[in-house]
Amino acid sequence: MRLIIYTGKGGVGKTSASAATAYRLSKLGYRTLLMSTDSAHSLGDSLGTDLGVDICHVSDNFDALEIDIIHEMKTKWSDIQSYVTDFMVSQGMGNITAEEMAIFPGMEMISALFYVNQFYESGEYDVIVMDTAPTGETLRLLSLPEAANWYVMRFYGTFKKMIALARATFGKLSSVPLPSADVMDSIDELKDTLQNVSKILDDPKCTTVRLVLNPEQMVIKETMRAYTYLSLYNRNVEMLLVNKVMTDEMLSTDHFKDKREEQAHHLKEIHDAFDPMEIKLCHLRYTELRGLAMLEYMAEEIYGQEDPSKVYSSESPMSFRTDDGMDLLVMKMPFIEASQVELFRVDATTMMVHVGSQKRNIHLPDSLISAKVLGADFIDNELVIKFKRE
Ligand SMILES: Nc1ncnc2c1ncn2[C@@H]1O[C@H](COP(=O)(O)OP(=O)(O)OP(=O)(O)O)[C@@H](O)[C@H]1O
Numbered sequence: 001m002r003l004i005i006y007t008g009k010g011g012v013g014k015t016s017a018s019a020a021t022a023y024r025l026s027k028l029g030y031r032t033l034l035m036s037t038d039s040a041h042s043l044g045d046s047l048g049t050d051l052g053v054d055i056c057h058v059s060d061n062f063d064a065l066e067i068d069i070i071h072e073m074k075t076k077w078s079d080i081q082s083y084v085t086d087f088m089v090s091q092g093m094g095n096i097t098a099e100e101m102a103i104f105p106g107m108e109m110i111s112a113l114f115y116v117n118q119f120y121e122s123g124e125y126d127v128i129v130m131d132t133a134p135t136g137e138t139l140r141l142l143s144l145p146e147a148a149n150w151y152v153m154r155f156y157g158t159f160k161k162m163i164a165l166a167r168a169t170f171g172k173l174s175s176v177p178l179p180s181a182d183v184m185d186s187i188d189e190l191k192d193t194l195q196n197v198s199k200i201l202d203d204p205k206c207t208t209v210r211l212v213l214n215p216e217q218m219v220i221k222e223t224m225r226a227y228t229y230l231s232l233y234n235r236n237v238e239m240l241l242v243n244k245v246m247t248d249e250m251l252s253t254d255h256f257k258d259k260r261e262e263q264a265h266h267l268k269e270i271h272d273a274f275d276p277m278e279i280k281l282c283h284l285r286y287t288e289l290r291g292l293a294m295l296e297y298m299a300e301e302i303y304g305q306e307d308p309s310k311v312y313s314s315e316s317p318m319s320f321r322t323d324d325g326m327d328l329l330v331m332k333m334p335f336i337e338a339s340q341v342e343l344f345r346v347d348a349t350t351m352m353v354h355v356g357s358q359k360r361n362i363h364l365p366d367s368l369i370s371a372k373v374l375g376a377d378f379i380d381n382e383l384v385i386k387f388k389r390e
């Protein structure tokens with residue numbers, strides 16, 4: 001199975017690009033699922049159909065699913081949902097508000113990852129194309145498994161705080177429902193599934209990320225940050241889609257005279273920053289990008305005759321190598337300076353890499369458990385950590 005994830009800043013064209021890719025794949029004969037984790041529900045708009053809350057058959061080989069988290073909570077996580085709701089109600093909150101409060105930001109993404117795991121195991125689809133929401137949570141949850149623990153801890157943490165608050169308010173705990181064994185089991189299951197998903201996400205030949213951007217200063221900067229972040233967490237970012245590029249024809253009018261130079265400058269900046277990554281362009285269209293026929297145009301412009309399920313680069317951002325008898329851990333660190341990186345040996349099996357405010361634990365292979373860290377170098381956007389075995 002292939003998993004292609006489109007991500008990027010708000011409004012750049014993620015949904016359109018995902019839908020176009022999925023449609024093209026289905027026409028090539030791949031059993032394709034297009035899945036959106038965006039609660040704004042724009043997939044239906046893009047496809048020009050109403051999708052509902054379950055998997056919807058769009059056309060031959062083409063299914064789509066817009067994650068509806070309220071529906072998911074009711075059908076899949078009813079234990080957790082009803083516990084959180086009971087808890088909120090015990091605190092004097094109305095039933096409906098309590099149900100909504102039981103939903104944490106990013107839960108759509110977790111639900112989507114559950115589906116990925118399910119379909120990976122069942123082999124029902126050849127390709128899943130994932131359209132994501134333009135939020136920090138999206139990136140964070142893609143950085144599994146760290147995020148899985150972070151997420152579950154946040155869940156626990158929030159409860160601890162609420163229980164403490166209830167205790168302070170009422171002086172006793174009797175009115176506060178405590179989580180049952182079923183609820184705790186559901187949380188454990190959540191954690192286990194996320195661990196499985198992290199194996200799927202870690203495989204650079206299976207899961208790849210495509211960053212969508214527009215030729216605009218702020219968007220470029222944010223895309224660079226997203227790339228650094230995803231590399232730190234070992235996600236294979238293999239393609240950049242520069243969308244809404246104005247055509248020469250548009251730019252030839254006097255009205256867009258200044259825009260012409262600005263766009264050329266931004267396109268150069270994108271190439272300078274991201275080469276040799278695969279960079280695709282898609283022009284801004286005058287007509288609304290809606291419905292399968294428009295998506296077909298978009299796919300044609302992006303991919304031409306190429307098969308969109310192709311893995312443009314399967315290099316993992318992190319690898320262990322041996323060079324001249326020395327063991328090396330090599331990590332891609334795009335757009336980072338050596339001074340922004342700090343390394344710690346947490347214990348025999350774990351190293352921690354800090355990049356700015358981000359940190360990642362790296363579990364060393366058995367062969368390096370007793371090895372000493374000799375030092376680290378920064379070479380061509382790569383952090384190279386040298387080890388010496390005992
Ligand atoms: N190449 C293009 N030419 C013209 N319009 C486009 C193009 N790409 C996307 N659009 C339009 O821009 C709007 C935003 O596109 P889309 O919904 O795909 O972006 P998004 O990144 O998914 O947005 P969000 O972050 O809100 O989810 C839509 O109205 C879409 O039709």
Ligand SMILES: [Mg+2]
Binds near residue numbers: 014038042131132
């Ligand atoms: Mg969208």
